[in-house]
Amino acid sequence: xxxxxxxxxxxxxxxxxxxxxxxxxxxxxxxxxxxxxxxxxxxxxxxxxxxxxxxxxxxxxxxxxxxxxxxxxxxxxxxxxxxxxxxxxxxxxxxxxxxxxxxxxxxxxxxxxxxxxxxxxxxxxxxxxxxxxxxxxxxxxxxxxxxxxxxxxxxxxxxxxxxxxxxxxxxxxxxxxxxxxxxxxxxxxxxxxxxxxxxxxxxxxxxxxxxxxxxxxxxxxxxxxxxxxxxxxxxxxxxxxxxxxxxxxxxxxxxxxxxxxxxxxxxxxxxxxxxxxxxxxxxxxxxxxxxxxxxxxxxxxxxxxxxxxxxxxxxxxxxxxxxxxxxxxxxxxxxxxxxxxxxxxxxxxxxxxxxxxxxxxxxxxxxxxxxxxxxxxxxxxxxxxxxxxxxxxxxxxxxxxxxxxxxxxxxxxxxxxxxxxxxxxxxxxxxxxxxxxxxxxxxxxxxxxxxxxxxxxxxxxxxxxxxxxxxxxxxxxxxxxxxxxxxxxxxxxxxxxxxxxxxxxxxxxxxxxxxxxxxxxxxxxxxxxxxxxxxxxxxxxxxxxxxxxxxxxxxxxxxxxxxxxxxxxxxxxxxxxxxxxxxxxxxxxxxxxxxxxxxxxxxxxxxxxxxxxxxxxxxxxxxxxxxxxxxxxxxxxxxxxxxxxxxxxxxxxxxxxxxxxxxxxxxxxxxxxxxxxxxxxxxxxxxxxxxxxxxxxxxxxxxxxxxxxxxxxxxxxxxxxxxxxxxxxxxxxxxxxxxxxxxxxxxxxxxxxxx
Amino acid sequence: xxxxxxxxxxxxxxxxxxxxxxxxxxxxxxxxxxxxxxxxxxxxxxxxxxxxxxxxxxxxxxxxxxxxxxxxxxxxxxxxxxxxxxxxxxxxxxxxxxxxxxxxxxxxxxxxxxxxxxxxxxxxxxxxxxxxxxxxxxxxxxxxxxxxxxxxxxxxxxxxxxxxxxx
Numbered sequence: 001x002x003x004x005x006x007x008x009x010x011x012x013x014x015x016x017x018x019x020x021x022x023x024x025x026x027x028x029x030x031x032x033x034x035x036x037x038x039x040x041x042x043x044x045x046x047x048x049x050x051x052x053x054x055x056x057x058x059x060x061x062x063x064x065x066x067x068x069x070x071x072x073x074x075x076x077x078x079x080x081x082x083x084x085x086x087x088x089x090x091x092x093x094x095x096x097x098x099x100x101x102x103x104x105x106x107x108x109x110x111x112x113x114x115x116x117x118x119x120x121x122x123x124x125x126x127x128x129x130x131x132x133x134x135x136x137x138x139x140x141x142x143x144x145x146x147x148x149x150x151x152x153x154x155x156x157x158x159x160x161x162x163x164x165x166x167x168x169x170x171x172x173x174x175x176x177x178x179x180x181x182x183x184x185x186x187x188x189x190x191x192x193x194x195x196x197x198x199x200x201x202x203x204x205x206x207x208x209x210x211x212x213x214x215x216x217x218x219x220x221x222x223x224x225x226x227x228x229x230x231x232x233x234x235x236x237x238x239x240x241x242x243x244x245x246x247x248x249x250x251x252x253x254x255x256x257x258x259x260x261x262x263x264x265x266x267x268x269x270x271x272x273x274x275x276x277x278x279x280x281x282x283x284x285x286x287x288x289x290x291x292x293x294x295x296x297x298x299x300x301x302x303x304x305x306x307x308x309x310x311x312x313x314x315x316x317x318x319x320x321x322x323x324x325x326x327x328x329x330x331x332x333x334x335x336x337x338x339x340x341x342x343x344x345x346x347x348x349x350x351x352x353x354x355x356x357x358x359x360x361x362x363x364x365x366x367x368x369x370x371x372x373x374x375x376x377x378x379x380x381x382x383x384x385x386x387x388x389x390x391x392x393x394x395x396x397x398x399x400x401x402x403x404x405x406x407x408x409x410x411x412x413x414x415x416x417x418x419x420x421x422x423x424x425x426x427x428x429x430x431x432x433x434x435x436x437x438x439x440x441x442x443x444x445x446x447x448x449x450x451x452x453x454x455x456x457x458x459x460x461x462x463x464x465x466x467x468x469x470x471x472x473x474x475x476x477x478x479x480x481x482x483x484x485x486x487x488x489x490x491x492x493x494x495x496x497x498x499x500x501x502x503x504x505x506x507x508x509x510x511x512x513x514x515x516x517x518x519x520x521x522x523x524x525x526x527x528x529x530x531x532x533x534x535x536x537x538x539x540x541x542x543x544x545x546x547x548x549x550x551x552x553x554x555x556x557x558x559x560x561x562x563x564x565x566x567x568x569x570x571x572x573x574x575x576x577x578x579x580x581x582x583x584x585x586x587x588x589x590x591x592x593x594x595x596x597x598x599x600x601x602x603x604x605x606x607x608x609x610x611x612x613x614x615x616x617x618x619x620x621x622x623x624x625x626x627x628x629x630x631x632x633x634x635x636x637x638x639x640x641x642x643x644x645x646x647x648x649x650x651x652x653x654x655x656x657x658x659x660x661x662x663x664x665x666x667x668x669x670x671x672x673x674x675x676x677x678x679x680x681x682x683x684x685x686x687x688x689x690x691x692x693x694x695x696x697x698x699x700x701x702x703x704x705x706x707x708x709x710x711x712x713x714x715x716x717x718x719x720x721x722x723x724x725x726x727x728x729x730x731x732x733x734x735x736x737x738x739x740x741x742x743x744x745x746x747x748x749x750x751x752x753x754x755x
Numbered sequence: 756x757x758x759x760x761x762x763x764x765x766x767x768x769x770x771x772x773x774x775x776x777x778x779x780x781x782x783x784x785x786x787x788x789x790x791x792x793x794x795x796x797x798x799x800x801x802x803x804x805x806x807x808x809x810x811x812x813x814x815x816x817x818x819x820x821x822x823x824x825x826x827x828x829x830x831x832x833x834x835x836x837x838x839x840x841x842x843x844x845x846x847x848x849x850x851x852x853x854x855x856x857x858x859x860x861x862x863x864x865x866x867x868x869x870x871x872x873x874x875x876x877x878x879x880x881x882x883x884x885x886x887x888x889x890x891x892x893x894x895x896x897x898x899x900x901x902x903x904x905x906x907x908x909x910x911x912x913x914x915x916x917x918x919x920x921x922x
Contacts, residue, residue: 026847027846030845030849031835031836031838031846032835033854034829034842034846034851034861035789035830035832035834036828036829036857036858040788042788045786129772129775130779130783131774131775132772197903198903199799199853199901199903200791200855249793249853250853250903250904252903281795282793282798282799479851479854479904480852645849646909649905649906649909650852650904677798678793678794678796678799679796679798683903686893686894686897686900686902687895687898689905691890692908
């Protein structure tokens with residue numbers, strides 16, 4: 001097992017002699033994406049013309065399919081097959097693991113007559129063309145016996161229980177501390193169910209190379225579970241599924257797993273002996289893939305007149321599917337954010353017949369900061385304190401729950417620098433004081449926090465006779481910049497120009513990495529790449545010093561330097577390509593591996609930030625416009641200033657969406673979601689976003705990994721919506737605690753205030 | 756039905772199901788997969804192409820309605836080796852992340868600037884005034900193209916650079 005101290009040694013990323021680490025270089029795959037030549041899963045050209053599959057979703061939320069009629073569909077022009085649970089190929093029961101170390105069990109499609117949620121794929125048609133498949137899918141007739149569904153979250157809060165294996169966390173005596181506090185706040189917020197709405201709907205293309213080997217292109221954030229799950233479902237060896245996901249049109253957690261498009265494409269391709277591709281429609285995405293569940297959050301804060309918190313509690317009620325176990329841990333971040341001697345946090349889970357809840361960008365923080373960071377704003381007002389100052393007064397010296405030292409914590413610096421850059425001193429503490437034409441203008445702020453993780457990963461590095469370095473890893477790039485940061489790490493580690501590096505990812509036959517999620521991607525995949533790169537340096541140094549034909553011959557391998565495509569020991573040198581061409585014409589390939597340090601848990605590891613926002617509120621219409629927004633973040637060493645900034649600004653805009661736009665109401669009659677497309681599901685568009693920027697502070701977190709980097713993909717989302725909501729209050733004096741803050745809700749408050 | 760279109764300058768003759776959308780004709784028949792299917796309902800803009808120079812949602816248009824038309828897709832604007840100035844600007848400003856809305860954004864931006872040059876007003880244009888290419892104008896005119904990665908500030912910066920000849 002490794003220790004954090006193993007990471008203290010110098011390495012090429014830390015040394016950064018070539019200056020590539022931190023540089024905002026253009027995206028590696030950018031030229032392909034801007035020319036439309038990066039093939040996403042549905043666009044890969046298979047070895048022979050594909051057939052087209054279309055799924056049909058259930059029209060009830062819970063019950064049984066009592067009768068099916070596929071005759072008309074089967075007789076429809078061009079139809080190659082039509083399946084329901086009655087005639088779909090046999091598959092192992094859900095969760096079967098024929099291989100004990102599979103990271104995912106079988107995920108059968110059309111497995112039984114049971115309907116577990118509205119929109120669940122219950123029938124499937126394949127035809128020679130997409131048009132024929134769509135037409136035939138409308139001819140399938142299904143009869144149901146509905147069993148009555150339970151989807152009304154807010155009416156079922158009394159049925160909520162502890163999430164499996166969890167307990168509330170209490171430090172000190174919350175009730176006594178709260179009762180004894182001079183200033184108290186006790187408010188409840190609600191957040192709605194949200195959909196990921198990745199631009200690329202989930203899609204898969206599969207074909208078979210012989211009876212026992214399946215090639216499948218899909219759009220998924222994690223390669224290995226997708227490969228293993230498909231192999232278990234198909235009943236073939238895990239290595240007999242070649243799963244590829246080279247380009248992914250957005251994930252945000254919603255593609256952390258595969259769906260029935262993959263299973264059905266593979267099964268149909270096997271049955272028909274030809275490639276089959278299947279895509280979710282946009283409408284099917286809403287029910288057929290996971291969502292961020294709604295929450296109710298009760299926040300209680302007790303403080304002294306000096307603003308120091310004496311008691312803090314955050315309790316979250318949320319929901320998941322009857323058969324699921326996912327919990328939106330909206331209270332977790334509160335355990336590390338502010339000091340208070342008496343603390344109580346926990347979660348309650350209601351099981352419903354809605355589609356499956358799951359992880360969506362910054363799960364926990366994205367929802368949870370929408371309450372606590374507004375509660376802090378309300379408390380600051382009660383105390384007559386500036387909201388920035390209130391947060392600084394409650395800055396803990398160590399993690400307030402577990403007493404561990406912070407590996408790095410620059411929250412106060414984020415708060416202060418943000419305040420200065422944004423012009424926070426111009427904020428008037430009394431709401432409703434600033435007018436600009438028809439607009440009431442207000443400023444708001446909030447803190448951001450998101451945990452940091454490192455997972456096990458492998459990577460391989462090769463060098464060929466042209467001196468080209470190829471990075472290979474079963475990693476994914478969902479728009480996060482993985483291709484680019486791997487190229488930068490490789491180029492810096494081997495001392496070659498970026499143009500001399502190739503990156504191959506998104507392939508189950510490459511060394512495994514955990515994929516994209518939880519903002520652990522760059523740190524995890526990148527650290528494995530650094531290890532592989534250092535191993536390749538050693539192999540090249542050994543090759544050069546051991547080769548009588550090399551000017552470096554008989555030198556100390558430890559003295560070899562790598563710069564500008566040249567290997568050297570002091571003034572003895574040759575190009576990397578000359579060395580490899582002569583001494584190892586077939587090239588060299590080595591692997592590297594990263595594992596979490598066994599003592600990493602001694603530190604509380606987080607990323608931090610501060611959001612500042614200016615909004616305009618139209619008191620006549622209730623319209624809110626985001627005029628200006630700034631985020632200042634501290635998240636370890638930044639590998640690519642350009643792509644990291646994009647991640648952060650993107651996350652901030654997700655916060656704007658959570659505050660003002662997004663939410664999918666449940667239709668209690670059908671157990672369905674009301675908004676089923678991108679016109680109904682309102683999310684931020686270009687005109688919703690004003691001037692918006694993200695700044696990253698200098699930081700190196702040497703407890704995080706050998707590079708001292710952390711993640712940024714979710715940090716920008718954390719707290720951003722609360723800053724918007726606090727700005728709305730400062731603009732017009734109305735607190736809306738039910739998100740999103742839509743004009744109807746805001747108008748009700750404005751009218752109540754006589755505005 | 757047989758239709759003839761000029762796709763990216765090349766005359767193409769296709770025998771198509773009359774139900775085939777222009778988007779599916781491009782993607783599935785001409786293998787021009789740069790135009791993306793994000794919603795298939797004209798709500799996201801990922802399928803934006805230029806038909807006789809005008810930006811349209813290719814998913815909302817049947818292919819048979821374009822017999823004789825000149826259609827330009829993202830592949831017709833430039834190649835990885837020879838980027839169109841708008842493509843270069845998107846690359847330079849990191850005006851995309853996952854890349855799936857990007858072809859539509861770029862086609863839309865190219866046509867939007869042409870509309871602007873032709874004096875077409877938008878809701879942002881003061882009544883009776885000639886439009887000026889403010890950030891608000893760009894945002895308004897590009898709001899038919901959704902980017903869930905939310906590269907909106909970078910997209911505005913890229914379009915401004917391209918419009919002002921800096922890309």
